[in-house]
Amino acid sequence: MPATQLSTDFHKTMKLDNVNTSLQEEIKLECGVDIELCMECGKCSGGCSNAHIFDFTPRKVVQLVKIGDEETLLKMDALSTCVSCHLCVDRCPSQIDIPRIIDYLREKAHKQGIEPTRKNVQLFNKLMLDYVQKNGRVAETHLMVRFNFKTGQYFKDAEMGRKMFFKGKLKPFPSKVKRIEQVRLLFRDVPARREG
Ligand code: SF4
Numbered sequence: 001m002p003a004t005q006l007s008t009d010f011h012k013t014m015k016l017d018n019v020n021t022s023l024q025e026e027i028k029l030e031c032g033v034d035i036e037l038c039m040e041c042g043k044c045s046g047g048c049s050n051a052h053i054f055d056f057t058p059r060k061v062v063q064l065v066k067i068g069d070e071e072t073l074l075k076m077d078a079l080s081t082c083v084s085c086h087l088c089v090d091r092c093p094s095q096i097d098i099p100r101i102i103d104y105l106r107e108k109a110h111k112q113g114i115e116p117t118r119k120n121v122q123l124f125n126k127l128m129l130d131y132v133q134k135n136g137r138v139a140e141t142h143l144m145v146r147f148n149f150k151t152g153q154y155f156k157d158a159e160m161g162r163k164m165f166f167k168g169k170l171k172p173f174p175s176k177v178k179r180i181e182q183v184r185l186l187f188r189d190v191p192a193r194r195e196g
């Protein structure tokens, strides 16, 4: 399915026969998220900042975990379009951490060599994390220039960047945090990320 095409599966009734609870148990163990507490109220989907471009809304993601449809979950476009804003968690009466689930599934898909539906999102994440690992913070100007060059969109957002620069919103040179070694400790056990 093309990344920009919304899935019609979203509107279909889910098959509840052959339910497999192993993924639900795995997520409880690995992420500490208990989706048994989900009341299927849909508040997460109502509050999601990106639901309009999701193939499966947050509530649907929880349902897919409940029925153990791992194949669909690992290939869904929502792995690329969730921006971890946590609005769904704030809305949820049971505080179910859906972005944590999505993050876990993203890692799992990556380990299994499943290609993300939107490679530019993966590339952007990689470049951003490289800056955080190196400097402890993101250098927006450098990040955008590198991203534009790597994706061949040389003048994308150039006009907006120029305006932001003259308003003092963008720094020309990256700065480092003082105790950078503390930040780098966060990356210590992370396996090498693939090039996007
Ligand atoms: S808001 Fe929470 S309880 Fe309601 S459907 Fe979403 S995950 Fe389930």
Ligand code: SF4
Residues within 6 Å of the ligand: 047, 048, 049, 050, 051, 058, 081, 082, 083, 084, 085, 086, 087, 088, 089, 098, 099
């Ligand atoms: S964290 Fe992801 S799923 Fe939750 S509201 Fe934000 S974009 Fe939607």
